[in-house]
Amino acid sequence: MIHVPAPDPFTVFGVPRSLDLDARTLERRYLALSRECHPDQLRSQETGDCLAVLARAAEVNDAWRILRDPWQRAKALLESASPGVLDRNKKLDPGFLAEALELAEEVAFARGDTIAPLRARLQQALDEDLVALRDHVGRGDLDAAARRFHASHYHKKALQDLDQKA
Amino acid sequence: MAYSDKVLDHYQNPRNVGSLDKNDPNVGTGVVGAPECGDVMKLQIKVDDSGKIVDAKFKTYGCGSAIASSSLATEWLKGTSVDAAAQIKNTQIVEELSLPPVKIHCSVLAEDAIKAAIEDWKKKQDVAKASGAKA
Amino acid sequence: MGIDLGTTNSLAAVRAGKGARVLRDLAGEALLPSVVCFHPDGRTIVGRDAKAMRLQVPDRTVFSVKRLVGRSARELEAEAKGLPYRVVAGERDLPRVQIGDHQHSPESISALILHQVKANAEQALGQSVREAVVTVPAWFDDAQRQATKDAAALAGLDCLRILNEPTAAALAYGIDGTKDGTALVYDLGGGTFDVSILRIEDGVFRVLSTAGDTHLGGDDFDELLAQRIHKTLPKTSDPYVLQAVRAAAEGLKIQLSSAESAALDLDLGSHGTTRFTVTRAEFEAAIAPLVQRTLDCVQRAVKDAGLRLDEIDDVVLVGGSTRVPLVRARLQALTGKVPHTGVDPDLAVALGASIQADVLAGNDRSLLLLDVIPLSxxxxxxxxxxxxxxxxxxxxxxxxxxxxxxxxxxxxxxxxxxxxxxxxxxxxxxxxxxxxxxxxxxxxxxxxxxxxxxxxxxxxxxxxxxxxxxxxxxxxxxxxxxxxxxRDEVRRMMLDSIEHAQTDYVAREAIDVRNKAEAMVRGTQKALALSDLPPDQTYAVQKAVKALAKHLVAGADTATLKAACDELGKLTATIADDVISSAVTKALREEHKP
Missing domain, CATH: 2.60.34.10 (Substrate Binding Domain Of DNAk; Chain A, domain 1)
Structure with a gap:
């Protein structure tokens, strides 16, 4: 089973391929597109139920799901700018991985008072990942951006694990 | 049922969890990760002068299959030679643990960790030989 | 028209001006009990009269059929044991309700309820209704949704949309869509629980997340009380006793919504008598774990929406079971918001469904609903x-x-x-x-x-x-x-229901006959144009059509209309066959289209 990628979300929304898109503008764009494409709005024209209309509405919804999330948006941007770039950069620096392991260990042993400061640290690390990723993309270094994207997964997972404990 | 008893056993009673001194010249350390799922695996081996692995430890953060794969790997490593260890394939782990296809990447991670640990140990040996030769 | 097909009660509503109104039957009742009685005398009774039969023919009176829809017999095994009617495993392990020698699918029983809702609505409106939005719990899966669609088709309804109940209720609360904000809809019905988080903005109702439990509702509260009553009685599995105790339990629960304690004298003849008293505190202690389960769902939905509880602007209550004081108190304690009770919790879903039906009919494009799939x-x-x-x-x-x-x-x-x-x-x-x-x-x-x-x-x-x-x-x-x-089964059952419509259902009200007569006049004229009958037969049919049309214009009574319909029916038997078989051929062709 091979996943067939959905149409490029930036194209579906008609917005520039960028990580710096205003959240409010995107949301407005989504609502406007939904009014245009949702089968309910076309129902009276007897086309509301046909597959093409449903497929177009699905495209809009799926593009919105990607664009609203900065990480998924970054992933879509990297893949459309340089197909395969994420697969090629899966190997991360062992030093970073050792740190990730230590973080995971800290999460596992976090109790009571130590949870809140650890969460703040992880959130900060994640924020830094996004800033760095944006910088890499800005400089055109997509390989570094892809590695940073992968690295952020460890921070995300640690945060998730921490939330599950709380 | 998709998880075999062996996976559950290794997951619930993992063997050889812990760390060895990573600065010991006879210890090789491999740290590998699978970024898609955020799994990370550290595997260490301690080798004696005859090239036999006398101890192996691991620390893994990830799903049950990843923990089981690394736990099984350390069991196999202990008492075997470095050369034989280098021949361990992920498919052997899949077979032994009856891992479902969606979890095959966990066994790949374990194989990568073994290779990385051996490589690290060899590097240290080369450095030691080089400095030994100098002395 | 919007239809709330509930576990306990069903009802319909239509859009009226800027708002919506529920449709009431001749007795002025909006709620039709979702109960079907297959009476031993051959009648099929739906609604209030069927509910009254619960004690007389408990094993032939089916309630809470919504709990069976879209599920397998094996999944329902435990639940079926507590029911006074028999649920057996049919083909492909599908549940079937066994009444005498007959087996009924949950879909066909739901269809009987929908059909009655439709008939009552047509009476109230004075015109026939074909299209409807039918609501389901948000937590229904694909199979349960499909089964509900099938039931609507069997009832002769063109189902415009399967709409999630909490979403429908949100529509009823913010009809003009001008109240922007984030709403939490807590919907505790007879048999199902749903919670949805919606963002309302510029007339767009966007569901952010939903969570729920298709097997948790007011019926379970009744069941807990019923178990306590049973403890005071000799052990029995007699359907009559089960139904009587269930009915008594429901009565106690309703009393406890306004009183601090409730008492009951139950005389079950040879099965014993009991005097049973329960305080609200005892009742609340019994149902507290169930209420907690709903609150767990609420917290999950809020988290899935990417929100915190304090970011919820409004809390909306839907479903009759939200009248239980403990439910309101716990929800208020959790959210810190006083729940809205502006719209009758029993009616909100149907009202909202009728608004969506109006939108789908193309009459109102200011509103747009964006819903979600509840399960991966x-x-x-x-x-x-x-x-x-x-x-x-x-x-x-x-x-x-x-x-x-x-x-x-x-x-x-x-x-x-x-x-x-x-x-x-x-x-x-x-x-x-x-x-x-x-x-x-x-x-x-x-x-x-x-x-x-x-x-x-x-x-x-x-x-x-x-x-x-x-x-x-x-x-x-x-x-x-x-x-x-x-799909084959649905098609076959639809044909059956066309053929047996008259014998299966309760004797219709005048409006039904009138609708049928009108349809026959139109249908026969159409069919005549398409078929190549010999001239003498064509003439005879045309004469019968004219006679029927004349009776219609003259406002003839039901018996006269019926007789004229029958006359025409006999004459057109051959045409009907043709039309049905060509309809089937057409349907088959469409099925094979990609």
């Missing part, structure tokens, strides 16, 4: 794991395309097993069915590239299409559902 969809991969294709809380319509190939040379078919649920292993999810791709070009193994698109439509129902990429051949897809009816 996935495919079984080798080894019994499930690979998720579409994640829960994805806005619908949504779609995903995956490419498959073949494992053997010249393989022309591929089977896919599709599951719904959140768990990792297939055995912990619900198997919705098998999709069999057929008609692939014969090519060496691994060469075909079959792109399969899984699309969840605006009803939350899955549609699958497949195409071989190299040759462009459209693969045909045969769907074998693991729950509910196959």
């Amino acid at each position: 969809l996935g495919l079984e991969t080798l080894g019994g794991a499930v690979q998720k294709l579409i994640l829960r809380n994805s806005t619908i319509p949504t779609s995903v395309t995956e490419e498959f190939s073949t494992g053997v040379d010249n393989q022309t078919a591929v089977d896919l097993a599709i599951y719904q649920g959140e768990r990792e292993l297939a055995k912990d999810c619900r198997l919705l069915g098998h999709f069999k791709l057929r008609g692939l070009p014969a090519l060496p193994a691994g060469l075909p590239r079959i792109a399969v698109t899984f699309l969840v439509d605006a009803d939350g129902v899955l549609r699958v299409t497949a195409r071989e990429q190299r040759t462009g051949v459209q693969a045909s897809i045969q769907i074998v559902p693991s729950f509910g009816l196959t």
Whole structure:
């Protein structure tokens, strides 16, 4: 089973391929597109139920799901700018991985008072990942951006694990 | 049922969890990760002068299959030679643990960790030989 | 028209001006009890009169059928034991309600309820109704949605949309869509619980997340009280006693919503008598764990929406069971918001559904609903794991395309097993069915590239299409559902219901006959134009049509209209056959269209 990628979300929304898109503008764009494409709005024209209309509405919804999330948006941007770039950069620096392991260990042993400061640290690390990723993309270094994207997964997972404990 | 008893056993009673001194010249350390799922695996081996692995430890953060794969790997490593260890394939782990296809990447991670640990140990040996030769 | 097909009660509403109104029957009642009685004298009774039969013919009086819809007999085994009527396993392990020698599918019983709702509505409106929005719990899965659609079709309704109940209720609360904000809809009905988080903005009602439990509701509160009553009685499985105790328990629960304690004297004749008293505190202690389960769902929904509890602007209560004081108190304590009670919790869903029906009819384009799929969809991969294709809380319509190939040379078919649920292993999810791709070009193994698109439509129902990429051949897809009816069964039952409509149902009110007569006049004229009957027969039919039309214009009484209809019916038997078979042929042709 091979996943067939959905149409490029930036194209579906008609917005520039960028990580710096205003959240409010995107949301407005989504609502406007939904009014245009949702089968309910076309129902009276007897086309509301046909597959093409449903497929177009699905495209809009799926593009919105990607664009609203900065990480998924970054992933879509990297893949459309340089197909395969994420697969090629899966190997991360062992030093970073050792740190990730230590973080995971800290999460596992976090109790009571130590949870809140650890969460703040992880959130900060994640924020830094996004800033760095944006910088890499800005400089055109997509390989570094892809590695940073992968690295952020460890921070995300640690945060998730921490939330599950709380 | 998709998880075999062996996976559950290794997951619930993992063997050889812990760390060895990573600065010991006879210890090789491999740290590998699978970024898609955020799994990370550290595997260490301690080798004696005859090239036999006398101890192996691991620390893994990830799903049950990843923990089981690394736990099984350390069991196999202990008492075997470095050369034989280098021949361990992920498919052997899949077979032994009856891992479902969606979890095959966990066994790949374990194989990568073994290779990385051996490589690290060899590097240290080369450095030691080089400095030994100098002395 | 909007129809709330409830576990306990059903009702309909229509859009009226800027608002909406519920439709009431001749007695002025809006709620039709979702109860069907197959009386030993051959009558089929639906609604209030059927509910009254619960004690007289308990084993032939079916209630809470919504709990059976879209499920397997095995899944229902434990639950069926507590029911006074018999649920047996039919073909493909589908549940069947056994009444005497007859077995009824849950869909056909739901259809009887919908049919009665339709008849009452037509009476209230003075005109026939064909199209409706039918509501379901947001937490219903694909099989349960499909089964509800089938029930609507069997009842002669064109189902415009399967709408989630909490979403419908939100519409009823913010009808003009001008009150922007984030709302939490807490919907505790007779048999199901749902919670949805919605963002309302510029007339767009966007569901952010939903959570729930299709087997948790006021019926369970009744059951807990019933168990306590049973403890004071000799042990029995007599259907009469079970029904009587259940009815008594429901009465106690209602009393406890306003009183601090409630008492009951139950005389069950040979099965004993009991005097039973229960305080509200005792009742609340008994139901507290169930209420906590609903609050857990609330917290999950808020989290899935990416929000905190303090970011919720409004809390809306829906469903009769939200009248229980403990429910309101706990929800208020959790959210810190006083729940809205402006719209009758029993009516909100139907009112909202009627608004959506109006939108779908193209009368109102200022409102737009964006709903989500409640449970993830996935495919079984080798080894019994499930690979998720579409994640829960994805806005619908949504779609995903995956490419498959073949494992053997010249393989022309591929089977896919599709599951719904959140768990990792297939055995912990619900198997919705098998999709069999057929008609692939014969090519060496691994060469075909079959792109399969899984699309969840605006009803939350899955549609699958497949195409071989190299040759462009459209693969045909045969769907074998693991729950509910196959397309063939639905078609067969629809024909049956056309043929037996008159004998199956309660004697109709005058309006029904009138509607039928009008339809016959129109239908026969159409059919005459299409069929090539000999001139003498054509003439006879035309004469009967004219006679019937004359009676209609003159406002003739029911008996006269009926007689004239029958006369025409006899004459047109041959035409009817033709029309039905050509309709079937057409339907079959459409089924095979990609």
